[in-house]
Amino acid sequence: MFRFLISRLAQAVVVLIVLSAIIFIISRLSGSPVDIMLPQGATPAQRDALIHRLQLDRPAWQQYLAFLKDAVRGDFGVSSRFHTDTLSLVLSRFGNTVLLALSAIIIAIVVGVPLGTWAAIRGGRVDSYISTITASAQAMPSFWLAILLILVFGVVWRLLPISQFQSWSALILPAVSLSVLPFVTITRVTRSSILSVVPQHYIDTAYAKGLPGRVIVVKHILRNAMIPILTVTGLMLGSALSGAVITETVFAWPGMGALAVEAIQSRDYSVVQCIAMLAGLVIIVVNLLVDISYRLLDPRTRIAARE
Amino acid sequence: MALRAQVATEPALPRRRHVRFWFGIGMLAILVCAALLSLPFNSAVYGQDITARLVGPSVGHLFGTDSLGRDVLARTIAGLRISLEISLVSVLIGCGCGLLIGAISGYYGGVLDALLMRVTDAVLAVPVVLLAISVIAVVGGGLVNLIAVIALTQWMLYARTARGETLVIKREPYVIAARSLGAKDSHIIVTHVLPQLLPTTLVLATLGVSEAVLLEAGLSFLGLGIQPPDPSLGSLLAEGQQYIVRAPWLAIFPGVVIFLVVLAINSCGDGFRTVLDRKR
Numbered sequence: 001m002f003r004f005l006i007s008r009l010a011q012a013v014v015v016l017i018v019l020s021a022i023i024f025i026i027s028r029l030s031g032s033p034v035d036i037m038l039p040q041g042a043t044p045a046q047r048d049a050l051i052h053r054l055q056l057d058r059p060a061w062q063q064y065l066a067f068l069k070d071a072v073r074g075d076f077g078v079s080s081r082f083h084t085d086t087l088s089l090v091l092s093r094f095g096n097t098v099l100l101a102l103s104a105i106i107i108a109i110v111v112g113v114p115l116g117t118w119a120a121i122r123g124g125r126v127d128s129y130i131s132t133i134t135a136s137a138q139a140m141p142s143f144w145l146a147i148l149l150i151l152v153f154g155v156v157w158r159l160l161p162i163s164q165f166q167s168w169s170a171l172i173l174p175a176v177s178l179s180v181l182p183f184v185t186i187t188r189v190t191r192s193s194i195l196s197v198v199p200q201h202y203i204d205t206a207y208a209k210g211l212p213g214r215v216i217v218v219k220h221i222l223r224n225a226m227i228p229i230l231t232v233t234g235l236m237l238g239s240a241l242s243g244a245v246i247t248e249t250v251f252a253w254p255g256m257g258a259l260a261v262e263a264i265q266s267r268d269y270s271v272v273q274c275i276a277m278l279a280g281l282v283i284i285v286v287n288l289l290v291d292i293s294y295r296l297l298d299p300r301t302r303i304a305a306r307e
Numbered sequence: 308m309a310l311r312a313q314v315a316t317e318p319a320l321p322r323r324r325h326v327r328f329w330f331g332i333g334m335l336a337i338l339v340c341a342a343l344l345s346l347p348f349n350s351a352v353y354g355q356d357i358t359a360r361l362v363g364p365s366v367g368h369l370f371g372t373d374s375l376g377r378d379v380l381a382r383t384i385a386g387l388r389i390s391l392e393i394s395l396v397s398v399l400i401g402c403g404c405g406l407l408i409g410a411i412s413g414y415y416g417g418v419l420d421a422l423l424m425r426v427t428d429a430v431l432a433v434p435v436v437l438l439a440i441s442v443i444a445v446v447g448g449g450l451v452n453l454i455a456v457i458a459l460t461q462w463m464l465y466a467r468t469a470r471g472e473t474l475v476i477k478r479e480p481y482v483i484a485a486r487s488l489g490a491k492d493s494h495i496i497v498t499h500v501l502p503q504l505l506p507t508t509l510v511l512a513t514l515g516v517s518e519a520v521l522l523e524a525g526l527s528f529l530g531l532g533i534q535p536p537d538p539s540l541g542s543l544l545a546e547g548q549q550y551i552v553r554a555p556w557l558a559i560f561p562g563v564v565i566f567l568v569v570l571a572i573n574s575c576g577d578g579f580r581t582v583l584d585r586k587r
Contacts, residue, residue, distance in 0.1 A: 015429050021429075029445050139517070141565050143524075144562035147551065155555075245437060250548070264441070272440075276438070279437050
């Protein structure tokens with residue numbers, strides 16, 4: 001277990017370093033930032049001074065090392081729009097994104113796990129209806145669903161607030177529209193995981209003992225089918241935390257994704273870099289935790305690794 | 308309780324699956340025909356009629372008109388054509404690059420493999436929309452950049468899968484035979500490895516097209532993709548959101564088209580996958 005932890009951790013760090021290199025290269029594709037930063041009518045001497053101050057006259061690998069060193073210390077520079085520290089600006093929005101992502105995942109679990117279980121246990125017509133529902137939900141563009149929700153609940157029925165975050169009811173519509181993709185995945189994984197548990201001998205034993213169906217489903221089937229469901233929920237949480245860009249923009253939700261779009265529109269590159277790095281970090285950490293918890297929860301994977 | 312008897316078999320009712328596949332093919336055929344037949348009607352896509360602004364769905368304009376009096380039906384179909392073109396080209400590029408990277412990585416192994424796969428992991432760690440918008444932020448929007456960016460978000464999955472399959476293929480007797488006859492590595496990769504990867508790739512690429520359609524629509528929705536006055540399914544929806552109170556049809560019809568095209572492509576992809584699984 002210890003060796004597994006170390007090697008997985010090392011792998012995560014390597015991926016993180018490669019990611020920072022990619023972000024660095026992308027940010028340099030735009031050419032020199034000097035021309036944007038200089039005031040009009042600046043002299044060549046002022047230009048050289050700025051190039052020297054930004055260390056753009058040094059070789060690219062030295063610039064990258066400097067970028068990496070700053071990134072490790074959490075120094076992503078100053079936002080050119082808000083004139084504040086980039087990292088603290090991004091982190092101030094991160095809390096709202098966490099709130100939104102968690103709500104979406106909870107909705108997806110509460111709806112998806114029972115539906116997936118029902119589809120697997122009942123089979124036949126029910127299964128086929130539920131797979132039609134998930135296929136339709138998968139084809140639904142999240143922003144179109146968002147617009148339809150705004151139209152129905154905000155404009156026609158005037159039940160719920162449709163933008164910003166002024167009351168808790170404002171959380172409902174964005175969370176519902178963000179929950180669709182995790183819902184599809186969780187429902188499908190629940191169904192196939194349960195189908196792989198049902199033929200096991202211990203389920204036969206439970207039936208032979210004469211246990212009621214409900215007890216078998218909850219205590220024997222669902223419990224043993226839980227690991228893939230937990231894993232995929234973790235992965236979905238990672239992508240919801242970092243991928244809520246469009247949903248947040250539609251609802252003007254003050255989160256990290258909406259900040260990324262604003263930053264791009266105002267050419268605030270340091271904020272974009274910081275968000276890309278933070279989102280990548282979140283996904284890498286979540287994947288790492290999922291891998292580790294998989295080992296902890298299912299003794300079979302540990303034995304398989306040893307053999 | 309007769310619970311055991313009702314447990315679902317893994318592919319949910321094969322016959323229904325069949326129905327869904329043919330529904331997908333049929334729907335896709337209708338949409339593609341509509342997109343192609345709309346080519347000669349460019350004047351309707353851009354033609355403004357200030358006297359008929361924001362008119363609801365009627366006989367003259369089945370989907371209504373937008374804020375400049377343009378026909379929403381014509382713009383939606385033209386947007387569908389542009390979206391499909393962008394998605395197909397970017398999936399072809401992304402798929403080609405991914406296959407090549409995966410095949411080379413799996414075939415040669417060693418340091419090159421480790422390096423290529425860590426780069427793949429790193430790009431996979433950035434959420435697709437965020438990856439796309441941070442590249443567009445730097446290189447700018449427009450048709451060519453949009454295709455390149457969507458291709459950039461696509462190649463990783465093909466590379467991963469191709470690498471895994473190549474690891475198996477390179478131990479097959481025919482590859483060893485070719486090598487012992489003195490064939491060059493490049494020859495083996497092109498004639499023996501890549502063709503073997505195609506069936507799996509077809510399934511992935513079909514689903515990739517629907518992802519590309521959604522991503523293109525999302526980027527254009529954010530104003531980072533196709534620029535007005537050119538229509539795209541995403542930019543039409545963005546316009547629809549502005550007029551959501553006065554003219555809800557602007558947001559409804561383009562969304563229905565995105566929904567149908569993605570559903571149709573996914574149904575085809577699932578159908579291909581079922582066929583492929585049965586062959587194994």
